[in-house]
Amino acid sequence: MPKLASVLKRLVVGRPFRTDRLAHTLLSKRIALPVFASDAMSSVAYAPEEILITLSVAGVAGYTYSLWIALAVVLLMLAVVASYRQNVHAYPSGGGDYEVATVNHGPRSGLVVASALLVDYVLTVSVSISSAAANIGSVVPFVATHKVEFAVGAIVVLTALNLRGIRESGTVFAIPTYAFVVGILAMVVWGATRVVLLGQEIPAESASFGLVEEGDHLTGFALVFLVLRAFSSGSAALTGVEAISNGVPAFRKPKSKNAATTLLLMGVLAIVMFLGLIMLAAATRAKIAEDPARQLVGAPAGYEQKTLVAQLANAVFGGFDPAIWYVVFFTGLILVLAANTAFNGFPVLGSILAQDRYLPRQLHTRGDRLAFSNGIVGLAGFAIVLVVAFDAEVTRLIQLYIVGVFVSFVLSQSGMIRHWNRLLRADPERAAASRMRRSRAVNAVGLTMTGTVLVIVLITKFTKGAWIAIAAMGAIYLLMTAIRRHYDRVAAELREAELDTKTVTLPSRNHAIVLVSKLHLPTRRALAYARATRPDVLEAVTVNVDDADTRELVAQWEKEDFSVPLKVVESPYREITKPVLEYVKRVRGANPRDVVTVYIPEYVVGRWWEQFLHNQSALRLKGRLLFQPGVMVTSVPWQLASSERLKQRYRDRQELAPGAVRRGLSEKKDTK
């Protein structure tokens, strides 16, 4: 539409005002991988462990299934990665699963995906931080005995950092993520070398322990159920895979291709680490019990079960502490980083939902710090509640986690199939048709597998805690539809009013009223400004709250000869709002076609508590005046010295909102 564009250009006077301190720096694959994949790769830290923990219920015999389960998870991951490679090509706008579901299934499905993602953000924080606490607790006993406190403290610190606005950059993500990958791979390779090439025994500290079955010996259906449950828990490795599909716009060109390549790279790395850890666990005969005190036989008194990663690092690196600390430390760090991605992802999703009017409008402009802070505090609050309620136990939290992820996988994959069907129906003879059919097949495999997993997860985990996540999703869904309904109602109200009144009539006259309490500079300025608008009627009004004060004011007014009449409104009961309101109503009543402008002098202060000492009556009056039709309220500010303080702080404030890196934004100075 070239005409519109030129109109647009013509109307823009001078150079457009840009908030030019930010620059768009697109991400190379090398940086995009850590930025988007920290969440997905960090889940490798707990997924293998959770498989072993679930199987431990069946005793050592249960562990024999671990490799098979791991292979199933790997297969699933391959299918999902392949599916999402189709997504990033078809929907490169960064809308992710929400967009795919909305476009292909309609807004309701989109909203289900959004609810699932919001719940998952909370769980990402609680699961990742709890796992970080468990890992760090494996080398620092104090943390192990104060796991909940440590986890809550970590969330609080993360919240504070995000509220202040941390300066994100690709490097912040890159170093710990690559260090983690290097650490885990080195451990796997060195472990394999010792076992296979050197023929050494590398028993874990728990290798010699016995493992007591919980309850009866499991057979038949119960055993199948247990294996399926272990598989469900292992599927936690897939959380975060969809992140790249939300970040396509931040990639360098060709965006989709680079994103797809990065996705594949991430999948391969995650699979190698995941399989490596499971195989090392088998080689070291590490035992991880659901209830260590009861299940572990032969453990020394007061034995504190370490995480799988810590046990493997100990076994593989023997007594070489620096290597052990390296692996455990970077495992903890990448988990914290994964939690942080939730803090970044939340406002991005919130912005998209606000644009579709499912969340309050102001979330749309992401620069908005206040709305954004509420989101961060809410996210942290819910995460803390979960951590405390579940004692920071990853095994218990993970039961809530995976439902949401697979709900959005399933809706997104089925949406993709509809997408291809539509395209193929529109033009079945196109050259690209065979490619589309191939893509559709990939997504179909993805849908079949994720759908099966969703059913398995629902069956095996519903009573274990998944119902909480589902209930929360339902509540969020209802809230968002209610908000949307409200906005729709308001829009309808305005449309109706528009039909009733074809044109807004220009008010015939402007009646200006300046509120006066004392004759000081703020009042003088308000008077001067009001006079500058050259109203048809200009008068000053004061409320007689105290006879002596009013007499003094009137005398002063007379003396200075303002040529503006001062009206004294009586208020025997020392109210301000009501008398002014009634006066304004009377003025309006006398000349209904006039518009009344009320000028209120206001102090501008720089400290939060000063607000309580100034302007309170003015604020309340303003709030009530706005209910009167035909009345405008004008604030005439008087900047107190302290306001400079706040102004300075606004100016200094870091303008980069969290999540900026994922959208390919950074501060300009960084890019030079």
Next chain:
Amino acid sequence: MPKLASVLKRLVVGRPFRTDRLAHTLLSKRIALPVFASDAMSSVAYAPEEILITLSVAGVAGYTYSLWIALAVVLLMLAVVASYRQNVHAYPSGGGDYEVATVNHGPRSGLVVASALLVDYVLTVSVSISSAAANIGSVVPFVATHKVEFAVGAIVVLTALNLRGIRESGTVFAIPTYAFVVGILAMVVWGATRVVLLGQEIPAESASFGLVEEGDHLTGFALVFLVLRAFSSGSAALTGVEAISNGVPAFRKPKSKNAATTLLLMGVLAIVMFLGLIMLAAATRAKIAEDPARQLVGAPAGYEQKTLVAQLANAVFGGFDPAIWYVVFFTGLILVLAANTAFNGFPVLGSILAQDRYLPRQLHTRGDRLAFSNGIVGLAGFAIVLVVAFDAEVTRLIQLYIVGVFVSFVLSQSGMIRHWNRLLRADPERAAASRMRRSRAVNAVGLTMTGTVLVIVLITKFTKGAWIAIAAMGAIYLLMTAIRRHYDRVAAELREAELDTKTVTLPSRNHAIVLVSKLHLPTRRALAYARATRPDVLEAVTVNVDDADTRELVAQWEKEDFSVPLKVVESPYREITKPVLEYVKRVRGANPRDVVTVYIPEYVVGRWWEQFLHNQSALRLKGRLLFQPGVMVTSVPWQLASSERLKQRYRDRQELAPGAVRRGLSEKKDTK
């Protein structure tokens, strides 16, 4: 100053606007007594009991001092009543102790009195409600076992009633107060009749119990100390005596004389009830122990100690339950009423302190419900903290209570002596001099006695809890001086600015900017209104947050031919505040002598949660714009249908603020 008055009158055009739904109804002595004396008379319900409890530490032998202590308290009460009769004549304005101390000792002393009174309001609530719980618990065992819950619940209910605005009237006070007085006096008279005239034995349920001394047998100094401590506790009977001196303006004429008579009447009634209860306690040999479980010997297993009033009612009225219930019920009720007086007294004192700029300005206008609500919630919150911290035990709470009362007694009485000295010095030969000298003597006796009691209270109760009250007074004192300092600093800043800029220059032109996001009715109205002010420059500005939306807006704008240019401000990062701010700054920079008026269309909503869905960006933008010198911000309201709801509620709202009855205000319809 007749000239000023006429000037004032001339300036008032038409009839003055009065909030005429309220009428001034002055109180007869018959109604004033219950309105102002419920607090003082209710303390009779716990003061005698507290004397016995303190003495119980010395065993049954200790009780022999109770009558002497009671006589000392009566003497003290007579002296205080006589003193305050002087106060109401000398200071009939209703400023009470705060005014007397401020005028005669200076503002610092006044502030000490104010701090003491504020602390006492909190304690009035906690002590009265705790005592009410104990009394009601004496007939309803469930309340006895859930004392804290009951007390907290009662405070919450009272708070809710006061927040909603209860319709106070003299009758509400009169019935329970007189019923209480009648009940107690009937009990005393009937008890005396049975003992003296009929020669009957009326043993209390605890008459046969033994009372174990706590610790060693007390002699010498320790005994004196105990007796003094019992006297201190008994002095709780004096709390609330000063209330009438705050209420003189609400009396019928001759105000001071009527107030003085009412004060005397209240004193006599309180003294009779107080002495009657103490003598009945002796006649029935009632035992009240500090630690019933340890001290009472011969009590049945699981014995729950009843309050003195309940024990006496049981003993005097034998098995006649209605009489017993009557006495206990109205004792509980008057205590609740006494607690309510604190809710009423608080805003009245707050208003006076705000006038002197020791508290935020908006507390000055008592009609202000919001500020007022904060006060009520704060008062209730602190009272609940105390009730919970001290297990709703009157005996423990009372240790904190009396300090504040006597601090203000002492400062007020010494202030009165200065007052008389000053008058006598000014004109020693006046005819009234001898009356003045007599008044001074009365106040001197009052000062001596209250001063002595203050010292006794400080010595015997400091470590028992009085230090908490003193610390709280100190904190409040510091807070109030800090607030005053802030207001003084602002006033100085304005004076300085006034010296710098002799006159406020009239801005040369008015540059109007209308913010536009969509072209709907609120925007059209804002445009029409802005145009009605006939600015020198008028332009519409929109922030390009979304390219598609902006293109649509521009196209529409072109089509409608507004004759107002629309400027598009770019915002690549979807911010609103910053681009607008920079644009306004640029406009200001180009023409520094212009004033810029920014018109912001705003929705007016009627439900609290709708605020979160509308106007948030506008609000924030407004807040930031006010920091720019030379910029006015005008809200152009658009009333959504839901706003009618709130408007209606504002209209229906009960206009009578709590405490109104005490100031002689009532709703007009009541007075017809």
